[in-house]
Amino acid sequence: MPQRYPRGVYLTDAQQAALIAHINRTWPDSSCDRCRHNDWMAVGYVSMTVTPSPSTVVGGGPSLPTAALVCKFCGNTRLINLKIAGVVTGA
Numbered sequence: 463m464p465q466r467y468p469r470g471v472y473l474t475d476a477q478q479a480a481l482i483a484h485i486n487r488t489w490p491d492s493s494c495d496r497c498r499h500n501d502w503m504a505v506g507y508v509s510m511t512v513t514p515s516p517s518t519v520v521g522g523g524p525s526l527p528t529a530a531l532v533c534k535f536c537g538n539t540r541l542i543n544l545k546i547a548g549v550v551t552g553a
């Protein structure tokens with residue numbers, strides 16, 4: 463199957479390794495919850511803007527440092543907070 467994205471788009475090798483280590487340490491079952499395959503691709507970053515209310519749109523506001531894990535078999539996509547995962551530090 464052709465790879466749709468280069469492995470680790472926008473994540474360095476060290477960040478990708480830290481994210482995979484976090485998943486292996488914290489997920490009791492790392493297989494995909496949709497298809498049960500266990501072949502994930504780490505793709506970062508996904509910008510999740512934080513707003514003060516559900517109907518507010520803020521340009522340039524704070525965002526959560528997030529990366530996407532994409533199941534390479536079915537495309538199921540999970541978002542992982544990179545601060546909690548210890549992949550990024552600071553603000």
Ligand SMILES: [Zn+2]
Pocket residue numbers: 494495496497498499533534535536537538
């Ligand atoms: Zn899947």
